[in-house]
Amino acid sequence: MLTAILLVSLLLPASALAKGAFGYARASSQLEHDSRPARYQPLNMVDGRAATSWCEGARGDGVGQRIVVGFQAPVSIDEVRVTNGEASSRQAFKANNRVRVLTLSNELARHTVTLSDTQRPQEIKLGKPLEGERFVVEIQEVFRGEGEANATCLTDVVFVSGGKPLSGPSLAGKLGDRNGAVALMGSWYSGLEGAPERFLDLYFDKTFRYRYQPFDPEEPGEEIRGEFAFDGKQLRLKPSGKEWVEASAALKAEESKDGLPRARLVIAAERLDGSLARSWSDRP
Incomplete structure (x- = not known):
């Protein structure tokens, strides 16, 4: 289920929408891991790998925590492919919180996405593409995990333009600490x-x-x-x-x-x- 909330329409000329190279992923928080500082870093959320994930590290259940994803030139996003939770194993998936509802936005428009509680990738088509260089993924509601950490995780949010992933497996191996x-x-x-x-x-x-x-x-x-x-x-x-x-x-x-x-x-x-x-x- 996808609910799109359009605040203001932003139209860029087609010539302006370059296939921008991936730029960065910056999180409002991340869960600390003593022996592996990069274990839950935000770059994990864009590498297309089930073995890595971003987990927020704020107090509470993670509602309001966000990742800003930037590109080096304007892009048009018409689809996102989401792998929910900490999907490296069934045990990790059940132990940590998963995202029930997230928003995906740029400066002028926002889509609200309702996710299923599954480790399988979910393809979300955006009714109206989001255009720009900077996009915000924000947690709105969660599925509560069985563990004590109360951390909410996302394994992947792959940004797609015209069927072509702009993040994901092509970045695997390039996104160390x-x-x-x-x-x-x-x-x-x-x-x-x-x-x-x-x-x-x-x-x-x-x-x-x-x-x-x-x-x-x-x-x-x-x-x-x-x-x-x-x-x-x-x-x-x-x-x-x-x-x-x-x-x-x-x-x-x-x-x-x-x-x-x-x-x-x-x-x-x-x-x-x-x-x-x-x-x-x-x-x-």
């Missing part, structure tokens, strides 16, 4: 809360894109692309055509005005201009 870089991957925003003018995307393939989009039409914008590396402590950036620059990256959690958690990334470097060296938030 990245030496802690998974904590930085995602879209970051700088400027007034709710009205940012600067955007920084850090992708799983170790590339980045920075954009300055001023509200003043008389002021020129800016775009910088390049590479980044992060070993869990030291951040290095290489804007296209320039040398590598060492920077510090401080990541911390804080609360926003609406009471929901947000992450704050502060990048500082002597040889990096103010475009990139500033304070960033993972929420607009």
Whole structure:
């Protein structure tokens, strides 16, 4: 069963809808695993493998927890293929919570999806495609597991465009922990809360894109692309055509005005201009 709630129609020209490469998956929380830090990381939800899953790690049953999935160019999503729960084994599936209802949204539209309580993959056709670069998968209701952890898990949400998976098995083997870089991957925003003018995307393939989009039409914008590396402590950036620059990256959690958690990334470097060296938030 699929219930689609259309808030505003977003129509992009067909020429603008590139087959965007997968960019990142960023979660509001993940279940900690002492011996394997990447065991329940958000990238597991897009690799198309039953042996891996994302499990949220917030207090409660997981309702309201989310994963933001980003692409490196605009895409049109007309189908998702969902494998519910922790599907690596029947025991793990029954022990952990599964998702009963989730929402899939972009900035302007939202679909509500009701799932079955099964380990088998479920194909969900979207009545109206979602278009853009950034999509949010959010847990709305759960099937309660038999274990004590009370963690809700999703094994896979594969995004499909015109019958072609844009995430899934093609990414298997490419989505390791990245030496802690998974904590930085995602879209970051700088400027007034709710009205940012600067955007920084850090992708799983170790590339980045920075954009300055001023509200003043008389002021020129800016775009910088390049590479980044992060070993869990030291951040290095290489804007296209320039040398590598060492920077510090401080990541911390804080609360926003609406009471929901947000992450704050502060990048500082002597040889990096103010475009990139500033304070960033993972929420607009």
